Amino acid sequence: MFVLQLALIGLCVALFPLSYVLVKGDAAKFRKLLWVTTFITLDLVMFGSFTRLTDSGLGCPDWPGCYGTASPFVAHHAIRLAEAAMPTGPVTMTKAWIEMTHRYVAMAVGVLIIAQLLIVVLRRRQLRVSWLWPAGLLALICVQGAFGAWTVTLKLQPVIVTIHLLLGLALLAGLGWFAASQTPQPAHAPARGAEVRRWRTAAVAGLLLLIVQIALGGWVSTNYAVLACTDFPTCNGQWLPPMDFAQGFHLWRKLGLTGNGEVIAQDALVAIHWTHRTFAVIVIAYLAWLGIRLKRFAVLRGPARLLLLMTAVQLLTGLSNIVLKWPLLIAVMHNGGAAVMLLCLIMLNYRIASSRPGRPGSAGKATRTAVTL
Structure with a gap:
C-alpha cells in the first residue's frame, strides 16, 4: 500500500514541472519538457550530493519507503526511537526528510521520463523522434533506482554509492543530449x-x-x-x-x-x-x-x-x-x-x-518539435 502512496507522491511532485511546461506560451512544449527534466535531474544530482555530505544516506534505513511507510510523518515514532538510541547516528528526523526528499524528486524525474516516452509514442508522426531515447532513459533510471536501493541495503558501500553517482550523471548526460537533439543549434x-x-x-x-x-x-x-x-x-x-x-x-x-x-x-x-x-x-x-x-x-x-x-x-x-x-x-x-x-x-x-554533412538542419528540428502536449 505504501508503494502506491510513494508513486502518488512522485506523481504530485512531477505535476509542478509538467504544469510549468503546459502553461508556458512556447509552442515547442516537448522541447521545453526535455530541458525542464534535464534541469531537475541536475538538481537531483546536487541534492544527492547534499544527502551524502550530510550523512543522510541511511536517514531511512529501508527502501523505497521509510520504516515501511511513505513518509517520515508516518514513521515519526520509529525515527524518534532510533534517534533516542543513537543521537548522533545515521537516523534522525532531519536526515530522514533529506533522504526521502531525494527519493521523491527521483521518482518525479521517473514520471517526467515516462511522460516523454508516452508523448513520443502518441505523437511520433508530428515529432519524428525515436521512442528508443526515452525508453533508454527510463531503463537507465530504473537501474539507477536499483543502485539507490543497494546503497541503503548495503549500508553505503563505497563502490555502490560511486556507481549510483555515475549512473545519475549518465542520466543527466543522456537527457542533455536528447534535449540538444530537439533544439535548433546555432548556424555556422x-x-x-x-x-x-x-x-x-x-x-x-x-x-x-x-x-x-x-x-x-x-x-x-x-x-x-x-x-x-x-x-x-x-x-x-x-x-x-x-x-x-x-x-x-x-x-x-x-x-x-x-x-x-x-x-x-x-x-x-x-x-x-x-x-x-x-x-x-x-x-x-x-x-x-x-x-x-x-x-x-x-x-x-x-x-x-x-x-x-x-x-x-x-x-x-x-x-x-x-x-x-x-x-x-x-x-x-x-x-x-x-x-x-x-x-x-x-x-x-x-x-x-551535428556539424557532420547530412545531419538534419536546425530549421527542421524547430518544426518537428513545435507541437503541443
Missing part, C-alpha cells in the same frame, strides 16, 4: 564545419577525462577521504606522502573497512585523495586548453566559455574544500560544478557531431 559557415569536426576526438577525450575525474571524486567522497590531505599543494607536508593504493582502491569492501574487514588505514585514504588531486591537474589543464581552442568557433562559443568558467570554479571550490575543512555549501557546489561541466562537454560534443 559550411567552410567552418570541417574545421569544427576536426575537434571531435579532442572533445570526446575531454569528456572521458572528466568522467574518470568524477569517478575519482566520487570515490573520495564515498570514502570520506576529502580531509586525508590537510594542506595544499603538498599533502600533509609532503609531495609524495605514504600511500596504500591496494587498500584505497580495493573496490568490493564495506565503508571504512578493508577487504579483510579491518579498519581502513589513513595511508589508504591519502592514496585516494592524492590520486584525485593529481589527476585533477591533468583534467583542468586539458579542459582549459580545450575551452580556449573551441571558443573561437561561433557554434561552440557558448558551451566552451561556460566550460572555462566552470573549470575555474571547480579549481577554486576544490581548493576551498581543503583549506576551509570541507564546508557543506562549497562541497555541494563542487559536486554540482562537475555535473555542469559534464553538460558543457555533452553540448560541445553534440554540436561538433
Whole structure:
C-alpha cells in the first residue's frame, strides 16, 4: 500500500514541472519538457550530493519507503526511537526528510521520463523522434533506482554509492543530449564545419577525462577521504606522502573497512585523495586548453566559455574544500560544478557531431518539435 502512496507522491511532485511546461506560451512544449527534466535531474544530482555530505544516506534505513511507510510523518515514532538510541547516528528526523526528499524528486524525474516516452509514442508522426531515447532513459533510471536501493541495503558501500553517482550523471548526460537533439543549434559557415569536426576526438577525450575525474571524486567522497590531505599543494607536508593504493582502491569492501574487514588505514585514504588531486591537474589543464581552442568557433562559443568558467570554479571550490575543512555549501557546489561541466562537454560534443554533412538542419528540428502536449 505504501508503494502506491510513494508513486502518488512522485506523481504530485512531477505535476509542478509538467504544469510549468503546459502553461508556458512556447509552442515547442516537448522541447521545453526535455530541458525542464534535464534541469531537475541536475538538481537531483546536487541534492544527492547534499544527502551524502550530510550523512543522510541511511536517514531511512529501508527502501523505497521509510520504516515501511511513505513518509517520515508516518514513521515519526520509529525515527524518534532510533534517534533516542543513537543521537548522533545515521537516523534522525532531519536526515530522514533529506533522504526521502531525494527519493521523491527521483521518482518525479521517473514520471517526467515516462511522460516523454508516452508523448513520443502518441505523437511520433508530428515529432519524428525515436521512442528508443526515452525508453533508454527510463531503463537507465530504473537501474539507477536499483543502485539507490543497494546503497541503503548495503549500508553505503563505497563502490555502490560511486556507481549510483555515475549512473545519475549518465542520466543527466543522456537527457542533455536528447534535449540538444530537439533544439535548433546555432548556424555556422559550411567552410567552418570541417574545421569544427576536426575537434571531435579532442572533445570526446575531454569528456572521458572528466568522467574518470568524477569517478575519482566520487570515490573520495564515498570514502570520506576529502580531509586525508590537510594542506595544499603538498599533502600533509609532503609531495609524495605514504600511500596504500591496494587498500584505497580495493573496490568490493564495506565503508571504512578493508577487504579483510579491518579498519581502513589513513595511508589508504591519502592514496585516494592524492590520486584525485593529481589527476585533477591533468583534467583542468586539458579542459582549459580545450575551452580556449573551441571558443573561437561561433557554434561552440557558448558551451566552451561556460566550460572555462566552470573549470575555474571547480579549481577554486576544490581548493576551498581543503583549506576551509570541507564546508557543506562549497562541497555541494563542487559536486554540482562537475555535473555542469559534464553538460558543457555533452553540448560541445553534440554540436561538433551535428556539424557532420547530412545531419538534419536546425530549421527542421524547430518544426518537428513545435507541437503541443
